[in-house]
Amino acid sequence: MTKRILFILAVFAVVAWCREVPVRYWVVGESAEQEAIYVKTQHDTVYLRAPNAEELKLISSLDDAENNALQNTNGQEVEEDDDDDDALPAKDSTSVIMTDEVKKSMANGDEPQPAAVVDDGSGDDLETALEKEDVRLKHEEIAKIEEEIRQRDIRDSIEAANKNPFIKFFRLDLKRLYDMENKTMIDLTLSNYVVPEPVVDEEPEMELYPPGKANLLVLSNPEACSLFVNGIPLKQVAPDTIKNIKPGKYTISVMKVLKDVEWWGSTIVKINADSLNTVTIPVQRPSTRITLNTDPEAVEVFINKVPTENIMPQYMTDVVIEDVKPQASVDIYLRKVGYRDTMVTTEIKAFMPNFINVEMQPVLDDLPFIEEQKAFNAERSQRRTGRYMLLGSIAPFLAGGILWYFAERDWSDAADKKKAYNLSAFESEDTKKMVKDNHDLNHKGDIKGIVAASLGAVGLGLFTVGFIWSF
Structure with a gap:
């Protein structure tokens, strides 16, 4: 029962994100394809519906585009219809009676004139006039009845369409089902299918730094160095002022290309809100290192080692780890009591500072977890003391x-x-x-x-x- 409910919810979720597309379908036993709007395939039943006026225009435009593309593929030129040039003069539908006078005028080159309607005088007869009036009234009554029947049929068809707007087929009764919009065949082997909405991947706009009201003047040695905040490049060159930045701790870096090699310099800056902050950063000789900063500070660092009671932390943040070998992937584990354990996997690039900035997630309402962390640290301290005693x-x-x-x-x-x-x-x-x-x-x-x-x-x-x- 639970699986059935989950399946129904999943189907509803998929249907909520599906869309209806114009299709051409071909039913077994019929000789031609027809056009409709595809809704879904559910439980081996294909649901279609008749297109409205807007959708008919769309189908017509898709047909025209497909025909034009086919003609262009075959090397044919597509001609546009010009009603003004191709319009033929309308002929007078009035019949011309070929009398001796008409024939004589035509022989002389004159245009034949239509014969005048000759009144034989029968309209003056009262009985004939009454008969004609009766016939006219009967025709009007019949026309009125036919109009009422036609209007009633239209109302019935509209009501029937509102009650059941779908055209239903068993999926195996269809020879083919062609998606005109996406120019693909809909798979009729599937017992459940909807045309999904196209997924548009929108790249999130990267925030250079948290906005605020503080300013930071960055000086570099040498000058004309590119500026970076927490490893994110700015479109600025030192010396310059980083404006409207939120007070806090940041890694400010400068970079200059000298002899086709990137020379970097970086420092950790704590920006205040009530004064103009100034920092001078000299570039350093290229070397491979890790610049690791965390919020909060004093976080234990383990590189390629999972923290256990027998493994002590290798570093404490904030730290710059020098003489590191370039690696395609390195795992950095971070621990601090009161914060969730964090692991960062990154690449160590050669001759780069390799900035790593981590904001750890605090533990707010999980006291047992904090007690476990304290017990872990106590056990590790005891084992460390035991090793010192052994030594x-x-x-x-x-x-x-x-x-x-x-x-x-x-x-x-x-x-x-x-x-x-x-x-x-x-x-x-x-x-x-x-x-x-x-x-x-x-x-x-x-x-x-x-x-x-x-x-x-x-x-x-x-x-x-x-x-x-x-x-």
Whole structure:
């Protein structure tokens, strides 16, 4: 039932955008084509209607144009009718009775004259006159009755046409159906068809910049540079004033062709409404770069990378990305809490500034979406912190290892001192010194060992927490 309703609505929508065209149709079993106005084909029924006076004139003009084109194709010249030149003199329809006098006058070269009507005197008879009057009255009555019948037939035909104005045919009963306006055959294999309205593609007029009451004086170095606002060219050359612009943030660019190469310069300008704004822009040596500006600012930028918790933003707007390789297509992802995520696909042209201006759509009444964005940023921050902790764990491990190495050396020296004074047979100053050195080395080694173990514990803790937070 739902599909049926949708189909009916679709048909109504199509019919609303259809148009009626003059056609020639040929019905199976008939020997000649006829002309009508095509309405539609619906459910295998072709709906036509009789043309009105205006449409008859249109059909006649289409016929004439088609015949003229055919004659021109065959090499024939189309002659226009001239009623004044081709008009023949009207002949007198009065009959001429060939009497002896007429024949004699014609033999002498005179024009024959029509014979006069001779009244035989029968009109003076009263009875004959009454009979003629009766006949005349009967003829008038018959003519009146015939006129009433004709008028009634006209009214009936008009009422019938108003009730059912269509001429209906089953589509397979037609041999052909020719669209005279578009000069194409209407496809009779279709069970539903209407002639659509021609689609006219109107290119929207590009707005150079939002109109306002502010002015901006642009100076360039060198002079005589073409002016651009947000990458849209103006029909102006610097130095010049951009008038009637709306206050706000714009990318103003200048371009000059030097040695057959385009030299560009650009800057971001915040235009105020209460003063004459002035900016000086020097052109720069040609290089391939991306000039990315967004509204609002401080938007995260990801180039050819889909934002995830493990991928950090590469840039923050507004930014000029230098030393970019020319590419046929590059995907730029933009993110900011409180705004819809945006992706821009563009071409990076060589030796061009490649202006990209994006106005992001704010999220107004979707609090759950904003909370998801905040949770995403929190998760990403935690993972970033975890990675920093993983990297930070390297230093304690390295420092602890070095201290442990020095502690091992102190303990080894202390063991050598102890072995030396244990081998001594008697107590001396050297023996006392070796005992003292043994104690000092053991103490230093113990301190270094404790510090090394502490650093190792810190490194292990950082590594463990960082590993957990990073994934």
